[in-house]
Amino acid sequence: MQLNYFLLLAAALFCIGIYGLVTSRNAVRVLMSVELLLNAVNLNFLAFANYLDPADIKGQVFAVFVITVAAAEAAVGLAIVLAIYRNRDTIDMERFNLLKW
Amino acid sequence: MLSWFLESVWLIPLYPLVGTVVAALWFPGIIRRTGPRPAGYINALMTLVALGHTLLAFVALGGREPLGYSLPWLQVAGLDLSLPLLVSPVSLAAMAVIFGVNFLAQVYAFGYLEMDWGWARFFSLLAFFEVGMSALVLCDSLFFSYMILEVLTLGTYLLVGFWLNQPLVVTGARDAFLTKRVGDLLLLMGVLSLWPLSHTWNFTELAQWATQRDTLAYAEAHPQVFFLLGLALLAGPLGKCAQFPFHLWLDEAMEGPLPATILRNAVVVLTGSWVLVKLTPILALSPGVMGVTVGVGVATALGAALIAIAQICVKRTLSYPVSAYLGLVFVAVGTGHPQTALLMMLTYAVAMGLPVMAAGNVLWNSITQDVRLLGGLAARRPVTLLCWSVGIAGVVAVPPLGGFWSWLQLVTDLAEQSPGLVAVVLLVNGLLTFGLVRVVCLIFGNRPQPMSERSPELHWPFILPMTVLAGMVLHVPHLLAVTGLLPAWQRDWGLLLTLSTLSGASLAALVYLSPGIPKPVRLPVASLQDLLAYDLYTPKIYRLTVVGLVDLVSRISDVLDRYLVDGLVNLVGVVTVFGGETLKYSTSGKFQWYLFTILVGMALVVGLAVMTFLN
Numbered sequence: 064m065q066l067n068y069f070l071l072l073a074a075a076l077f078c079i080g081i082y083g084l085v086t087s088r089n090a091v092r093v094l095m096s097v098e099l100l101l102n103a104v105n106l107n108f109l110a111f112a113n114y115l116d117p118a119d120i121k122g123q124v125f126a127v128f129v130i131t132v133a134a135a136e137a138a139v140g141l142a143i144v145l146a147i148y149r150n151r152d153t154i155d156m157e158r159f160n161l162l163k164w
Numbered sequence: 165m166l167s168w169f170l171e172s173v174w175l176i177p178l179y180p181l182v183g184t185v186v187a188a189l190w191f192p193g194i195i196r197r198t199g200p201r202p203a204g205y206i207n208a209l210m211t212l213v214a215l216g217h218t219l220l221a222f223v224a225l226g227g228r229e230p231l232g233y234s235l236p237w238l239q240v241a242g243l244d245l246s247l248p249l250l251v252s253p254v255s256l257a258a259m260a261v262i263f264g265v266n267f268l269a270q271v272y273a274f275g276y277l278e279m280d281w282g283w284a285r286f287f288s289l290l291a292f293f294e295v296g297m298s299a300l301v302l303c304d305s306l307f308f309s310y311m312i313l314e315v316l317t318l319g320t321y322l323l324v325g326f327w328l329n330q331p332l333v334v335t336g337a338r339d340a341f342l343t344k345r346v347g348d349l350l351l352l353m354g355v356l357s358l359w360p361l362s363h364t365w366n367f368t369e370l371a372q373w374a375t376q377r378d379t380l381a382y383a384e385a386h387p388q389v390f391f392l393l394g395l396a397l398l399a400g401p402l403g404k405c406a407q408f409p410f411h412l413w414l415d416e417a418m419e420g421p422l423p424a425t426i427l428r429n430a431v432v433v434l435t436g437s438w439v440l441v442k443l444t445p446i447l448a449l450s451p452g453v454m455g456v457t458v459g460v461g462v463a464t465a466l467g468a469a470l471i472a473i474a475q476i477c478v479k480r481t482l483s484y485p486v487s488a489y490l491g492l493v494f495v496a497v498g499t500g501h502p503q504t505a506l507l508m509m510l511t512y513a514v515a516m517g518l519p520v521m522a523a524g525n526v527l528w529n530s531i532t533q534d535v536r537l538l539g540g541l542a543a544r545r546p547v548t549l550l551c552w553s554v555g556i557a558g559v560v561a562v563p564p565l566g567g568f569w570s571w572l573q574l575v576t577d578l579a580e581q582s583p584g585l586v587a588v589v590l591l592v593n594g595l596l597t598f599g600l601v602r603v604v605c606l607i608f609g610n611r612p613q614p615m616s617e618r619s620p621e622l623h624w625p626f627i628l629p630m631t632v633l634a635g636m637v638l639h640v641p642h643l644l645a646v647t648g649l650l651p652a653w654q655r656d657w658g659l660l661l662t663l664s665t666l667s668g669a670s671l672a673a674l675v676y677l678s679p680g681i682p683k684p685v686r687l688p689v690a691s692l693q694d695l696l697a698y699d700l701y702t703p704k705i706y707r708l709t710v711v712g713l714v715d716l717v718s719r720i721s722d723v724l725d726r727y728l729v730d731g732l733v734n735l736v737g738v739v740t741v742f743g744g745e746t747l748k749y750s751t752s753g754k755f756q757w758y759l760f761t762i763l764v765g766m767a768l769v770v771g772l773a774v775m776t777f778l779n
Binding site for chain 2: 081084085086087093156157159160161162163164
């Protein structure tokens with residue numbers, strides 16, 4: 064096993080997340096894509112901590128923080144989605160284009 | 165005491181200037197209650213004062229050498245513009261004529277403008293002309309002469325445009341200004357291009373410069389320079405003197421008030437020939453220019469004399485002879501006889517006002533200006549008829565009178581150079597006589613027409629100046645004899661001139677007084693009669709050539725300005741607005757679109773960075 068493969072896998076996961084983030088019409092699926100992005104980032108941290116910093120493993124500490132913040136962010140994100148849903152009765156991203164030109 | 169009048173000659177143009185300014189007080193908008201008459205009285209008084217000063221200065225000068233003054237005006241780097249004044253017997257005599265005719269015209273205007281409220285404007289402008297003309301004859305500098313000519317052009321515009329609620333007056337004033345202005349502008353070109361050659365604008369110094377050997381050699385080596393220079397200098401007098409092809413304005417200027425016409429026909433048109441006479445030494449440097457001067461003079465003399473015969477408006481039958489006579493002045497200058505030209509101008513200026521005054525007498529209470537509608541006034545208007553006849557006799561060659569002597573001098577001068585020109589002069593004299601006598605016959609002869617059925621003689625403001633002027637005309641030969649200007653008597657030429665006058669006059673009397681010839685007279689060739697009656701269709705020629713061209717060019721440049729220049733600048737603005745209007749749609753309002761653009765931007769930056777690193 065090499066560092067490169069982990070990084071490539073994380074990059075692939077990040078790209079999948081980006082794709083989902085830009086193309087999803089469901090707001091919850093956008094949040095899920097954000098989770099994919101964060102997980103890709105965590106994968107990078109863990110891989111770097113394992114291969115480059117096995118003594119101090121600062122990457123793992125970072126990953127713990129990212130998981131924590133991601134959970135909080137997901138909670139706030141879902142709350143926002145819920146707030147929008149209560150007003151507009153939909154979570155379709157295509158319908159949230161009120162702030163244009 | 166007398167010498168004071170000579171030393172203060174420069175004051176003379178200031179007297180009428182005072183009149184110009186003071187008369188303006190009686191504008192109907194300023195002094196509202198008491199009427200405009202004092203404006204006229206003050207101006208006549210100022211003219212009289214100026215005339216008295218001039219005559220006393222004349223006496224004081226006696227037979228002495230001309231006096232020269234120089235008043236500093238402007239000194240800038242390398243250019244010293246001072247106003248030189250030359251007090252010579254000629255300039256004093258010219259001023260005496262100017263003020264004399266002016267005074268008579270002003271008294272005449274008291275009567276003529278009896279029922280007009282515009283005395284302040286009229287007399288102010290009349291005095292303005294006095295200022296300009298007396299300053300012109302005093303000043304001895306081409307540059308200041310040009311300035312005065314321009315000022316007088318403006319004066320003509322305002323004076324012809326006196327009754328500005330009449331549409332023909334407005335167009336006439338426009339043409340008078342523009343035509344004379346074009347001539348003046350060409351003159352300015354000449355004035356400016358003369359400076360690097362001569363380094364002086366002083367007429368006296370110019371005359372000296374033109375006869376220097378260096379100048380003559382230079383003129384021989386560069387004939388084109390002096391030809392073009394001479395043409396430009398000629399153009400100013402050409403416009404001022406209403407010569408072909410700048411003659412239409414004088415016809416249309418007859419729309420102005422008649423007392424001003426007296427002045428214009430007698431004196432104002434002479435301002436151009438005055439400058440022309442003073443420029444003779446420079447014009448003489450180019451034989452081509454002298455030829456052009458003679459050619460223009462001959463063409464105008466013949467053409468205008470013929471046109472005058474075909475006119476039906478009394479005022480216009482008296483305006484074309486002005487052009488014709490000045491054409492002969494041009495001929496005199498063009499053949500190198502400036503002294504003859506001055507003599508012609510003197511006798512003409514005194515005499516020409518008289519027919520105009522007499523015509524005004526008839527017009528004032530006969531209303532119509534159409535000679536076909538007038539007739540049979542001889543018995544009831546004897547004084548007017550007499551004065552009119554004296555005026556005509558003073559202009560054309562009738563033996564003892566002043567005009568005869570200047571014609572005789574002209575013919576004598578030309579006889580040595582060209583018999584053809586003598587024939588032209590004799591012919592012009594005959595034609596002028598025919599045209600002038602024709603009008604008198606039509607108005608005073610035959611039976612009264614409805615318009616002239618009741619036509620009393622007028623009151624003193626008309627008759628007094630007219631008879632005084634007639635007396636002056638009758639005394640011109642005596643004055644010439646006293647001052648030693650009378651030309652030598654030449655029997656053959658004298659008889660020939662008298663014969664041409666007699667044949668013109670008797671032919672006119674025959675045609676227009678005999679009941680055998682039907683009136684109105686029709687020529688066998690109707691188109692020729694129309695051609696002359698419509699002044700060779702000059703308005704059409706102007707409109708087709710110069711006016712048409714300028715109009716077209718200005719329209720094109722207007723379109724270019726409006727659409728091309730403005731359009732290009734406006735295009736920049738329109739493109740900017742259009743850019744803003746379309747680019748705002750990049751703000752789509754969709755969160756995911758923003759994310760996408762951020763990512764694309766990042767990808768591009770990273771891609772560029774990677775590319776640079778790899779290279």
